[in-house]
Amino acid sequence: MIFKKATIPLIIVFVMGVLGFATQYVPHPASATVTEEITSWFKVIGGFGLFIGAYSLIHMHLTRIKRRMEGWGYSMFTFIGAAFMIFVGLYNGGDGPLREASSQEQVTQKMMFDWGYQYVFVPCTATIFSILAFFMASAAFRTFRARNLAAGLLLVAALIVMLGRVPVSEWFSLQVFGDKGVFDTATDFIMEGPNLAAKRGITLGISLGAISQALRILFGIERSYMGGD
């Protein structure tokens, strides 16, 4: 039982991991064939992942509706919206029930599915992200205080970059320094100097950590992905 539940998955992970690793470095044409086969299987598994995600979403929202949890009405809207888009997406090739089956000439006309996407989905998602601007402005106002040297340096760098990334900084720069490129130059220096150095260090650290974690998973030392008993 332990062999089936614990050892077989470990063997599969090790073999597939080494195979995927080896195909990156082996120049033989068979390696390219193996890579293509693996990526095809990856697409199939990705498709199954969609069903699992859909089931999980339906289960979560159904539970909220059944138990009348806070915000259960929004779960109803989730189902209504999903049902509408699935229905118009499948019916009549996306045309929906209000038109006859689409002919070749009608392909270029706006379909109900496109209508739902362009006039409901796009404005809603864009609005949600746009709200972030207000919260970021409020957070920036509260956070950027020069309480110590490090905070002061951060404040100065942030102010220079915020001004340098908008065209009006050229006008400011001309009035104050007599040269319109001062803020741009200062912004470029901050981004290509201290920012680049810090990002490089952080990225190297993350990459080394990711390599270490990948090796732990390949050799079966890290088994959290298998779940627990």
Added chain:
Amino acid sequence: MNASQTQSKKLRQAGIVRRVIFVLVAVAVIVPYILKPNLPGEPNHWAEEVYKRVDTLKPGSHMMLAFNFEPSSGAELYPMVRVVLMHCFKKGVVPVLMTHYTNALNLMKQVVAESATQAKKKWGKDVQPGKDYVILGYRPGDEMLIVNMGENLKGAFDKDLDNRLTQNMPALKGVNSLRDLDLAMDFASSGTTQMWIAYGSDKFGFPLVAGTTAVQAPDLYIYLPPSGQLKGFLGGLRGAADYETLLCRSDNVAVEGPANKGMPSQSAVHVMLVLLILGANVRMIYGKFAGKRKV
């Protein structure tokens, strides 16, 4: 006034300040958008690099546009794709569009239709799908998809979004893998650019540039020259505005476009934020000195 009353007073004041900032941001966005002041800016040198890379492509060259964002990031990236596509159509470059996001498909169709209309209006270019451009669409797989395209592009996408076979498609003549691309550009709202660098350009040797949201932009500087993994990039709405400026200058026309339309609002919000932050710091420092003097 006891401690809890002081605390609730402070919380009420913080709430009022937050609401005032929200109103100021709204005014800073709306008023310049209505007044439309002319605020041309000098393009950034990384935007110039991207522009030069596309501008020096010969007619018939192939450029892959990886459309890796959803409508939530469309405000910054849609104008970017639009202007780059227009540039491709102007130069006779064949854009090959694909995406890692299912929610991007309709947006892709929309931006291609809009860019094609603009290209016809400005330069009389009548572009046809399958011949002058191709929308490959979406396939799952992220890194594996890039590796798959690098080995066999037409195997990874056997049909385009409109169900045309890619095998003998005129738009993909001579392009069998990513190695055959003349240029690729990743329009990213998340970490897909790093994926394209690691599994795409580094592995298969094609030149790569990127267009990202302003939030992502600082992360990409490590890949620019001297590292050279990215040849150039466009950062946020300003990057798109810089590209529009360069394209309009090449045509000797007044600078226009949706990105430049948004620059006055962006400028106003940034300046307003800078003034608020400076004001808050001056007040904090004054409060500290006043406190010390009392003691």
